[in-house]
Amino acid sequence: MSCLIAAPCSGSGKTLLSLCLLAAARHRGATVQPFKVGPDYLDPQLLGAVAGRPCRNLDPLLCGPEWVRRSYAWHGQRAERVLVEGVMGLFDGRGPGSEGSSAAVAALLDLPVVLVVESSRQAGSVAALVRGFRDHGPPAITLAGVVLNRVGSDRHRALLAEALASIQVPLLGVLPHHPSLELPSRHLGLLPAQELDDLEERQRQWAQLAEDHLAMDRIWPLLAPPGGEAGPNPVPWCLEQPSPTPRPIPPTGPLPVAVASDAAFHFRYPEATELLAAVGLEAVPWSPLADEPLPTGARAVLLPGGYPELHAEGLASAQRSLQHLRQAAAAGVPVVAECGGLLLLGEWLEDGQGERHAMAGVLPFSAHRGSLSLGYRQATVERNSLLLRRGEQVPGHEFHRWQLDTVAAPVELWQLEGWGSPRRPEGWTTPNVHASWLHLHWAGCPEIPWRLAAAAATVVPRPTNGASSSPVIPRSAQAPTWNAGG
Numbered sequence: 197m198s199c200l201i202a203a204p205c206s207g208s209g210k211t212l213l214s215l216c217l218l219a220a221a222r223h224r225g226a227t228v229q230p231f232k233v234g235p236d237y238l239d240p241q242l243l244g245a246v247a248g249r250p251c252r253n254l255d256p257l258l259c260g261p262e263w264v265r266r267s268y269a270w271h272g273q274r275a276e277r278v279l280v281e282g283v284m285g286l287f288d289g290r291g292p293g294s295e296g297s298s299a300a301v302a303a304l305l306d307l308p309v310v311l312v313v314e315s316s317r318q319a320g321s322v323a324a325l326v327r328g329f330r331d332h333g334p335p336a337i338t339l340a341g342v343v344l345n346r347v348g349s350d351r352h353r354a355l356l357a358e359a360l361a362s363i364q365v366p367l368l369g370v371l372p373h374h375p376s377l378e379l380p381s382r383h384l385g386l387l388p389a390q391e392l393d394d395l396e397e398r399q400r401q402w403a404q405l406a407e408d409h410l411a412m413d414r415i416w417p418l419l420a421p422p423g424g425e426a427g428p429n430p431v432p433w434c435l436e437q438p439s440p441t442p443r444p445i446p447p448t449g450p451l452p453v454a455v456a457s458d459a460a461f462h463f464r465y466p467e468a469t470e471l472l473a474a475v476g477l478e479a480v481p482w483s484p485l486a487d488e489p490l491p492t493g494a495r496a497v498l499l500p501g502g503y504p505e506l507h508a509e510g511l512a513s514a515q516r517s518l519q520h521l522r523q524a525a526a527a528g529v530p531v532v533a534e535c536g537g538l539l540l541l542g543e544w545l546e547d548g549q550g551e552r553h554a555m556a557g558v559l560p561f562s563a564h565r566g567s568l569s570l571g572y573r574q575a576t577v578e579r580n581s582l583l584l585r586r587g588e589q590v591p592g593h594e595f596h597r598w599q600l601d602t603v604a605a606p607v608e609l610w611q612l613e614g615w616g617s618p619r620r621p622e623g624w625t626t627p628n629v630h631a632s633w634l635h636l637h638w639a640g641c642p643e644i645p646w647r648l649a650a651a652a653a654t655v656v657p658r659p660t661n662g663a664s665s666s667p668v669i670p671r672s673a674q675a676p677t678w679n680a681g682g
C-alpha cells in the first residue's frame with residue numbers, strides 16, 4: 197500500500213518531496229505511477245514528466261469517490277511503485293471543511309500519510325503542530341512519519357528530531373537547502389515541466405538528495421502499489437454508467453478532433469483523450485501559437501485552459517489559426533472551450549502589461565486581468581446546449597485571474613454556485629459553441645464526451661485545395677449566435 201504526501205499548508209514542500217521520491221524510484225530502475233489529489237494541472241505535469249507516465253488526478257468532488265477508487269487501483273497496479281501527492285493543507289477541502297481534502301482521499305483509499313513540515317523557523321513547536329495534524333479529524337488519518345523541509349543545520353535537525361520523538365512520530369528524513377529544490381512559479385502555480393530546461397539534471401540531483409537525506413529504507417515500502425483486484429479500466433466503466441438521457445450511437449470513427457496543445461493551452465486531464473478515444477474520436481494536437489491550420493478533417497475543436505494571457509501577442513499574430521477557428525465556428529463545427537481556451541474566442545485579450553491583442557472574435561467580449569476566482573462550483577444548466585441538457589448539474593472548478601467585459605449579453609450556459617461564491621450566471625452557449633471559465637473532469641460528467649461525439653458525427657470533411665485548407669462543413673450548417681470578428 198502506498199502513502200499520501202501531505203502538509204500543513206501549501207508551500208511546505210509536498211511537491212519537492214514527491215519529485216525527489218519519483219526521481220529516486222526511476223534511478224533505482226522501478227516504474228512508478230504518480231497521483232495528485234485535487235483539480236491541479238501544473239503539479240501533475242511535473243510529476244508525470246519525472247515519473248515517465250501520466251499523473252492521474254484523484255478528485256472525489258469532480259469525479260466521485262468510486263472513480264477515485266477505480267483509477268487508483270487500475271493505474272497503481274500497473275507500476276512497481278506508487279506515489280500520491282496531496283493538495284493544499286492536509287484537511288483543506290471544499291469551504292472550511294475537509295470534504296475532498298487530502299485527508300478525505302487518504303481515508304477513502306486507506307493510505308497512511310507522510311507529513312512534510314516546513315521547519316525553518318521552528319524547534320520544539322514542531323511537536324505541537326504535528327500532534328495537532330495527527331490527532332485532528334474527522335476523517336481520522338494514520339501518520340506514517342514526518343519529513344522536515346528547510347532544515348538549517350545538524351543542530352537544528354537534532355532539535356526537531358527530539359521534539360518528534362517526544363510524541364512518538366518517526367522522522368523519515370529532511371529536505372536540505374539545495375538549488376535544485378528552488379522551483380520557479382507564476383500566477384497560477386509552478387512553471388510547466390516543458391519550461392524547465394534543466395529538468396534532467398534536476399532529476400539526477402533530486403534522486404541523490406533522496407538517497408542522502410531521506411530514510412529510504414522506511415519510505416520505500418510506503419511506495420508499494422495497491423493490492424487486491426484492480427477491476428475494469430475506469431474509462432469504459434465510466435462511460436457505461438446509467439445515463440439520465442438516451443445516449444447517441446457513437447461514430448464508426450475514429451473521427452479527428454483538433455485539441456489546442458502548446459505553451460498557451462495545456463491544462464487538461466489525460467482522461468480527456470482516453471474518453472474521446474472510447475467514444476470514437478481521435479485527439480489531434482493543434483498549435484494556435486505556431487499558427488498551424490486546423491487539422492484536415494477535424495470534426496470538432498477543443499480549447500483547454502492554459503496561459504494565453506502570457507502569449508497574447510503571439511496568438512494575435514497567428515492569423516491563419518484564428519481565421520480557421522472563426523471559419524469553423526461560423527460553419528457550425530462544435531467548439532468546446534474552458535478557462536484559457538475561452539479567452540481565445542473573444543475579441544480582445546489584455547496581457548499582463550495591459551496591452552490589448554486581437555483574438556478570434558467568435559464571442560463578443562474583451563478580457564483583462566482582474567480579481568482571483570477560485571473554488572469548486574456546482575453548475576446547474578439553464579438550457580439545452582451542445583453538451584448539456586436543461587436542469588443537469590455538473591461539478592467543476594474555477595481558477596483564473598482574468599475577467600471579461602462583454603460587448604453583448606451572452607446566452608448564458610448555466611448558474612454557478614459554491615462556498616463563498618454567490619449563485620451567478622456564467623458561460624456562453626450557441627448551437628455549436630460551449631465556452632466557460634469552469635474546468636471539468638469528464639469522468640464526473642460522462643455524458644459530455646458522448647454528446648460531443650454525436651455532434652462531431654454531423655460534420656463531414658470539406659475537400660481542400662491549395663487556396664483553402666478550412667477543413668470541415670456541417671451537414672446542416674447552423675451559424676453561431678455571434679460572430680463578432682467574422
